[in-house]
Amino acid sequence: xxxxxxxxxxxxxxxxxxxALFARPIIHHRTPAFQxxxxxxxxxxxxxxxxxxxxxxxxxxxxxxxxxxxxNLFQKGQKVITINGGKFGERWTKLAKxxxxxxxxxxxxxxxxxxxxxxxxxxxxxxxxxxxxFQASETSTGVVMPTKEICRIAAQAGMLSxxxxxxxxxxxxxxxxxxxxxxxxxxxxxxxxLPPGLATIALSEKAWKFNEQADLPRFYxxxxxxxxxxxxxxxxxxxxxxxxxxxxxxxxxxxxEGLHNVFKRHDLLARAxxxxxxxxxxxxLSKNAPSNAVTAVLVPSSIQDGxxxxxxxxxxxxxxxxxxxxxLEGKIIRLSHFGYCDRFDITTGISALELVLHELGHPFELxxxxxxxxxxxxxxxxx
Amino acid sequence: xxxxxxxxxxxxxxxxxxxALFARPIIHHRTPAFQxxxxxxxxxxxxxxxxxxxxxxxxxxxxxxxxxxxxNLFQKGQKVITINGGKFGERWTKLAKxxxxxxxxxxxxxxxxxxxxxxxxxxxxxxxxxxxxFQASETSTGVVMPTKEICRIAAQAGMLSxxxxxxxxxxxxxxxxxxxxxxxxxxxxxxxxLPPGLATIALSEKAWKFNEQADLPRFYxxxxxxxxxxxxxxxxxxxxxxxxxxxxxxxxxxxxEGLHNVFKRHDLLARAxxxxxxxxxxxxLSKNAPSNAVTAVLVPSSIQDGxxxxxxxxxxxxxxxxxxxxxLEGKIIRLSHFGYCDRFDITTGISALELVLHELGHPFELxxxxxxxxxxxxxxxxx
Numbered sequence: 001x002x003x004x005x006x007x008x009x010x011x012x013x014x015x016x017x018x019x020a021l022f023a024r025p026i027i028h029h030r031t032p033a034f035q036x037x038x039x040x041x042x043x044x045x046x047x048x049x050x051x052x053x054x055x056x057x058x059x060x061x062x063x064x065x066x067x068x069x070x071x072n073l074f075q076k077g078q079k080v081i082t083i084n085g086g087k088f089g090e091r092w093t094k095l096a097k098x099x100x101x102x103x104x105x106x107x108x109x110x111x112x113x114x115x116x117x118x119x120x121x122x123x124x125x126x127x128x129x130x131x132x133x134f135q136a137s138e139t140s141t142g143v144v145m146p147t148k149e150i151c152r153i154a155a156q157a158g159m160l161s162x163x164x165x166x167x168x169x170x171x172x173x174x175x176x177x178x179x180x181x182x183x184x185x186x187x188x189x190x191x192x193x194l195p196p197g198l199a200t201i202a203l204s205e206k207a208w209k210f211n212e213q214a215d216l217p218r219f220y221x222x223x224x225x226x227x228x229x230x231x232x233x234x235x236x237x238x239x240x241x242x243x244x245x246x247x248x249x250x251x252x253x254x255x256x257e258g259l260h261n262v263f264k265r266h267d268l269l270a271r272a273x274x275x276x277x278x279x280x281x282x283x284x285l286s287k288n289a290p291s292n293a294v295t296a297v298l299v300p301s302s303i304q305d306g307x308x309x310x311x312x313x314x315x316x317x318x319x320x321x322x323x324x325x326x327x328l329e330g331k332i333i334r335l336s337h338f339g340y341c342d343r344f345d346i347t348t349g350i351s352a353l354e355l356v357l358h359e360l361g362h363p364f365e366l367x368x369x370x371x372x373x374x375x376x377x378x379x380x381x382x383x
Numbered sequence: 384x385x386x387x388x389x390x391x392x393x394x395x396x397x398x399x400x401x402x403a404l405f406a407r408p409i410i411h412h413r414t415p416a417f418q419x420x421x422x423x424x425x426x427x428x429x430x431x432x433x434x435x436x437x438x439x440x441x442x443x444x445x446x447x448x449x450x451x452x453x454x455n456l457f458q459k460g461q462k463v464i465t466i467n468g469g470k471f472g473e474r475w476t477k478l479a480k481x482x483x484x485x486x487x488x489x490x491x492x493x494x495x496x497x498x499x500x501x502x503x504x505x506x507x508x509x510x511x512x513x514x515x516x517f518q519a520s521e522t523s524t525g526v527v528m529p530t531k532e533i534c535r536i537a538a539q540a541g542m543l544s545x546x547x548x549x550x551x552x553x554x555x556x557x558x559x560x561x562x563x564x565x566x567x568x569x570x571x572x573x574x575x576x577l578p579p580g581l582a583t584i585a586l587s588e589k590a591w592k593f594n595e596q597a598d599l600p601r602f603y604x605x606x607x608x609x610x611x612x613x614x615x616x617x618x619x620x621x622x623x624x625x626x627x628x629x630x631x632x633x634x635x636x637x638x639x640e641g642l643h644n645v646f647k648r649h650d651l652l653a654r655a656x657x658x659x660x661x662x663x664x665x666x667x668l669s670k671n672a673p674s675n676a677v678t679a680v681l682v683p684s685s686i687q688d689g690x691x692x693x694x695x696x697x698x699x700x701x702x703x704x705x706x707x708x709x710x711l712e713g714k715i716i717r718l719s720h721f722g723y724c725d726r727f728d729i730t731t732g733i734s735a736l737e738l739v740l741h742e743l744g745h746p747f748e749l750x751x752x753x754x755x756x757x758x759x760x761x762x763x764x765x766x
Contacts, residue, residue, distance in 0.1 A: 004408060004410075006408070006409070006410075006411060008411050010621065011409045011411060011412070011621070011624060013408065013409070014408065014409050019405070019406045019407065019408065019409075020406050022402070022405030022406055022625065023402045023403050023405055023406040024402065025387060025389070025396065025397065025402065026389065026394045026396070026397050026402075026572075026578055027387075027389075028389060028391050028394060028703050029394070029579075030705075031697070031703065059442075059443060059444050059447075059579065059580055060442060060443055060447070060603065061442050061620050061621045061622075061623075062620075062621070063602075063603050063620045063621075064442075064443070064603045064620075067602050067603045094602070095602055098600050098601070098602045099600050099602070100600065187621075189409075189621060189624075195409055195623065195624055195625035195626075196412075196442065196621045196622060196623055196624055196625075197442055197580040197623035197625075197626065216600075217481050217482050217483065217599075217600065218481070219446075219450050219477070219478055219481045219482070220443065220446050220447045220450045220604075221603075237444050237445075237446045237447075238393060238394070238444045238445070238446075238570075238572060238579045239444070239579060240444075240578065240579055240580035240623070240626075241394060241572075241578055241579055242405065242578035242579075242580075243578075243580065243623075314414070320411050320414065322413075
């Protein structure tokens with residue numbers, strides 16, 4: 001017997017009570033039953049986003065919602081600042097180029113967060129930029145960006161703050177209205193603990209003003225049209241009904257646990273993972289700004305072929321984690337600890353990691369990673 | 384006790400064995416397990432499309448795939464011919480306008496199919512048009528369009544035939560390669576018997592040539608990028624994994640029944656429904672070209688408020704059918720008979736319809752619709 005464990009930054013595990021819902025017959029979306037469900041989902045999403053604004057549900061994955069942000073806010077040729085801290089930051093730049101914007105890219109070394117002072121310099125050099133596009137958590141490097149600071153800088157410059165929070169929303173605190181996040185995006189297969197297929201996006205009043213002037217072509221991702229439809233508990237196009245049924249339940253679970261308890265849980269699991277890495281003589285990719293969503297660990301010099309670590313973990317032990325992408329392939333491994341994840345997912349993940357590191361000849365004393373995990377948990381129980 | 388029956392043209396009922404699959408834990412998409420599943424799905428889709436071309440899977444609904452067809456094939460300002468036989472034909476025109484094409488619209492009265500000679504006239508008047516965009520089955524009016532003829536006319540004029548087969552593919556015969564359909568689109572919540580959230584699209588060699596020259600902006604719906612990814616049994620963006628797992632099973636079921644047996648079943652169920660309508664003194668919206676996907680019936684003059692028919696069927700009897708959309712609201716009802724649908728779904732639908740027509744005072748003899756259904760079935764068993 002070998003069970004399967006999913007410790008990847010999306011898709012994440014789906015709670016058994018949500019999976020069970022997907023076995024029910026489908027309902028039609030142009031019915032009072034769907035409208036009542038969708039009303040509840042809309043309220044739940046406002047709680048998750050900590051916003052009074054409408055959170056729109058799109059049948060797409062995160063990249064589709066990123067495209068929607070670009071095509072619904074800007075005019076051809078406008079300048080935008082993109083923060084490229086990895087694969088997903090780079091995606092903002094690509095999107096901006098594709099749709100005839102003029103992106104000014106702030107490229108960061110892998111593992112580093114943006115320095116607010118560097119962003120301020122860039123904003124001063126480009127006062128005509130209309131927005132700052134960034135990730136709250138850059139999934140490819142396990143880095144948390146200073147969202148509150150970025151939004152403050154954007155607001156002072158009259159720019160929009162456009163935040164890809166696909167692996168951040170519901171992981172750590174991102175109060176949309178308090179921090180003045182103008183656009184906030186997430187996806188279903190992350191902290192919402194659902195299959196991929198839905199993305200959500202909310203716009204501030206300021207962003208809706210930009211939307212009125214936007215002239216880039218959009219049809220499937222027309223947010224003004226969606227806003228009108230969703231105010232009536234409908235969607236412009238046939239939605240991913242079954243995933244929306246799951247969303248109602250995952251939002252209920254998040255409300256039941258309490259959003260700030262969810263954040264505390266993620267913080268604990270992330271600290272335990274980081275402490276385990278240290279105890280196993282492993283270095284984090286991010287020295288100063290590790291994300292509570294995913295821990296990116298450098299492959300130690302003792303191991304030649306870094307791709308073997310996730311491969312053996314998966315094939316021999318049934319524990320799926322992520323490796324590095326693009327230029328980080330084979331150089332890092334990434335353990336995710338958000339969504340439907342508790343203490344014993346961390347002990348499972350670190351157990352499998354220790355066994356594989358041991359097998360590959362990395363020098364450390366077996367059990368030291370797990371001991372660090374348990375110490376972190378024990379300390380947190382005391383306080 | 385009141386059971387629920389879904390006789391709408393999307394979403395359609397999901398087979399219980401497929402629903403049960405959705406209760407399983409999710410798998411990660413960057414794994415050999417997913418790649419093996421996706422390889423099987425790709426083969427199954429080629430069988431469904433009757434094509435040797437790659438059928439691409441997109442995480443979106445039908446409208447997203449229609450947008451993909453527009454943005455991946457054309458250049459700004461190019462002329463295209465759109466056949467508008469209803470709400471979905473009109474969508475081609477709107478899409479073309481949104482993306483700066485120059486659509487020449489052939490608008491048809493509700494319930495009518497395009498006359499090949501009228502299309503030939505239009506093609507002669509607009510030899511510079513690059514494509515004919517149309518529906519194989521116009522769902523809003525229950526009309527089947529002459530796809531084979533349209534493709535022949537397009538091919539002779541050097542134009543692309545771009546076929547929205549969202550409620551046609553897997554319903555009746557549309558052999559992509561034999562008929563020279565250049566672009567063929569469908570959605571998961573139709574004959575594929577799945578929840579909404581996936582759309583599929585295949586391009587002929589000629590269409591891929593157009594793609595090389597296309598200059599409209601696209602990112603999430605970049606088909607050339609998808610073709611590269613899917614050849615390696617991957618997708619460019621995180622796909623709707625769970626629905627793809629269901630797709631493997633629905634394609635298996637279609638292969639097991641045999642595509643042409645599926646078509647025969649739909650033909651029988653559609654004929655039974657049309658015969659029942661006649662026996663109930665109801666008129667079809669389409670006199671000459673009723674679709675085997677959905678039967679659109681005019682609300683009889685004996686009934687003042689046509690919207691009451693689907694409403695009472697749903698609220699009192701648990702049988703969900705569709706009404707008319709936009710200017711057809713309250714004027715027609717639509718009974719769907721494709722996907723996971725057998726003889727007794729038709730007797731159920733007609734039973735509920737008879738009860739409601741009777742309640743609303745429409746003059747007919749109770750049971751005559753059902754008798755016509757049974758006669759249709761009995762006759763088909765003989766032959």
